[in-house]
Amino acid sequence: NGRRYLQQLCKHWSHNLAVEFTEEQGKVVFPRNARGADWPGDATLFLAAHADALECRLATSSEGQLAALKKGVALHVDRFGFREAPFAFEWHDV
Known part of the structure; x- marks a missing residue:
């Protein structure tokens, strides 16, 4: 369920990072x-x-930062969705 994972991830990251979220975004x-x-x-x-x-889009300042955050985001999604993990990630660089 995309909504459940969005809520869990945003609540988790809100302890240390600037986070804004609704049920859908x-x-x-x-x-x-x-x-x-x-x-x-x-x-x-x-x-x-x-x-x-769950659609995840990253806007980064460098290729290295993008690679690091792809890895970190995937790790967190798999951790919160451990019952269904590992997930298939389909990254599209634009």
């Missing part, structure tokens, strides 16, 4: 210096809940 900002990193800029994760999927 979420936005998480990862600061450029989160966890000792030194990226050129902040990154933003946009979430959209669908009946059978």
Whole structure:
């Protein structure tokens, strides 16, 4: 259920990050210096809940930051959806 995972992820990240969310959409900002990193800029994760999927879009400041956040987001989705994991992630770079 996309809504359930969106809610869980946003509530989890809201303890340490700037997060806005509703039942259907979420936005998480990862600061450029989160966890000792030194990226050129902040990154933003946009979430959209669908009946059978959770759409995750990342806007990042560099390729390295994108790769790191893809890994981190996938890890968290699999962790919260452990009963159904591992999930098939279909990343599209634009």
